[in-house]
Amino acid sequence: MFPARAKRVIYLHMAGAPSQLELFDYKPALAGLDGQDCPKSLLEGKRFAFIRGVPKMLGPQAHFQQRGQSGAWVSEHMPHLAGIADELCFLKAMTTDQFNHAPAQLLVQTGAPRLGRPSMGSWVTYGLGTENENLPGFVVLTSGGKFPDAGKSVWGSGFLPSVYQGVQCRSEGDPVLFIEDPQGMDRDIRKASIDAINKVNEQEHAAYGDPEILSRISQYEMAYKMQLSVPETMNINDEPAYIHEMYGTQPGKACFANNVLLARRLVEKGVRFVQLFDWGWDSHGTDANLAIDVGFINKCRQVDRSVSALILDLKQRGLLEDTLVIWGGEFGRTPMMENRDGKQNPFKGRDHHVDAFTIWMAGGGIKRGFSYGETDEIGYYPISGKTTPFDVQATILNQLGFDHEKFTYLFQGRPFRLTDVYGKVIEEIIA
């Protein structure tokens, strides 16, 4: 029996992959190696996205401190999050096998590095449905000025019926493009026209039997309901001033903090899966915005307050009991300083690193104030408690009440599952 501990999920995907070595994985030994040539043994048989030849080691570019009663290490870059460290559960020995953004993001969100698989949110809404029939079960919000590298496939429904794909909303202007009726069309005419279209579609379905036509019909109906429900839910102006202050929102602008507040409003209304993508974490050191000691710090500051506020706000509303929050990127960053094509980069930066990174979870029946997994002295390889995106997916499904090995969909003659043939529920982090 798998008792469901979570009813809803908020996945905060930091696209580009934040550096664990400047946030949670404190490696004092790495400071001693700063500026030295990387030992050959670490490079043999390895392939990096941009590092060529022998790079220099790069010590931690942040001050660390142990926080709360749990003693979790959180750096100065996220002071608010440091204050709520006892609410979080860190997975510090995450690994993946994809060193480019798009495949790695697909792996995290769909369980496969190639296109075509349904995303986690689609699986979950396919399995559990929505809690609010006036809102889509799976909503996506993006920020950071760029879409995820893998495109909209990271919230696609793959081979599942397309009603389960993520509905992307905007935090600026109309929440969904063209959601307003055009001038001169009132709601009755809209209803009449949708009814007429659906009727034609039903005839089509009777004639051809394509299940996608049924999806189309329900999407028209959902769109009609959303015309009322979405603008109301997505309007953060009716939140009291102290909530805006808590999250650090900037009403009217497209920004991550607004999306985080929206995420809370959406799960409060019964949306099953909210996925946030925030671009800008790809700290290679090729320009100031992507420098580990400049742009990266600004990214941390952009998310620190709102994410901490989200945890506390969910907590005080009693929603953290059954809402699972996940924060993390698609891979980690190297303990070496990036030397693109063998040349020194203009700023301090780190390359993509697949062998070790940190993500954290909170709520939804996950242990509070807990760290699982450990990396070696320089944060290069895991030495214990190694976990993979599949294990995280298995754990998320477990918390929602699914056995990830039995939750399948028959496609092209074989049952498929989110975790493919991999994944193990991380029992150690379940409260």
Next chain:
Amino acid sequence: MNLLSITAFLAHLHPALVHLPIGILLTALLLQLFARWEKFAAFRSAIPIVLLAGLISAVLSCITGFLLFSNGDYDDNLVSAHMWVAITLTFVAFALYARAGFGGRVERVFDRNGNMLGILLFVLIMVAGHLGGSLTHGEDYLTAGFHNTPPPPAFRPIADVQQAAAYEDIVKPILESRCNNCHGARRQKGGLRLDNPAGIAKGGKDGGVLVAGKADSSELIKRILIPENEEHHMPPKDRPQLSSQEQQLLTWWVNQGADYRKQVKELSQPEKIKPALLALQHAGAGGAGSAREGDPALVKAAGLIPDEPVGPADEKAIVELRKAGVVVMPVAQNSNYLSVNFSGTPAGSLIPLLLPLKKQLIQLDLSGTGAGDKDMEVIKQCTALRVVSLRDTKITSNALSSLAALSELRVLNLAGTNVTAQGLLAVQPPKHLHALYLYHTKVERKDWGKLQALYKTTVLDSGGYVLPALTTDTAVVRPNIKK
């Protein structure tokens, strides 16, 4: 292919081969039983040939069985009993065949002596078969269904882990629950026994398994730590695995010299092992070794689902609720217990529909539904409820006496309602209540102390969290121009 591997191959055929004499000889006995009647007289001539086939397969089973026995790995007592019964069985089968086959006088198997031999053969087949089964599956395999008790957790609760004996109280229970099934008194796979210090010191067929003080060089630890998919990993992939805490504890014990007498406090305790040691004090309540998938203790600790199963709920009420937009879901796969979420659907007339579900209903979310005090009179009768959310509803302190009557209640969310501290102080809190949410209520700061005194075992959440204003909230780092 050398001689040794051929012998090993033949030996490993034994578990499959033994089914032949069992089946064939039982067939012969069946013929012996029925062919005495004229009606089945046609079968009489088949008896000798069936007995001969059974006899040959019995001899082959004896030979392969002996080869398997010489390979070791098994409990001596059980194995020799199995062997002698099987050899006797073969001789009895021969005697019966001799009566039937020699001289073409099949009828001799139906006389007194023939019957005695038949009955003896039947008993011997049963005994040999049972002993063989006990060897492969374990002695308690057959009767496991009768005792319903789940396997005990690896650890007995330890009051003070520092006072505990490192081997007796920590290491031995781990080995007992994870290793001794195959490396214990009954069986010694690979010639290894881990149920006593002498056995651990002696090691197995391939030598020592433990280097005191050096976990890295100890086969015992190495085998446990290599990935589960490796061929040499222990315990084998399909057997219960050690939890990471159990692994840590064993490794720590070996690194500290693998001492059999010392107490925990006499051994040095690096920072890393402390949580695992401390967890032993809470073992049984979801601590080390017991918190496993599907472990009833785990589910019970959370108090999410009652222990006793419940029958299916009234479909009609569920359909009607769903039609109105209410989400009704089972709380877990294969459970009849229900979670009902109104997701903001005006509750009004729908509340009485919950009554037919009152045995199954354990989680109820009425947040934002406009439910009021009167509705709680109905909710009061749903006594199985464990998690109730009334966030942002119209209820007041008048509803609290009804809610306090829900004796199984674990989590109660009253955020955004008009309840007061006086109301909360006037009722006796449900015994198991462990979380009470009071954000945005009429509860005032000054009453907080009194509430905490009454709700001793409950986590009260007042909400109203604020984050301090920090310069980092708005300050932007700019690149150093000198570069």
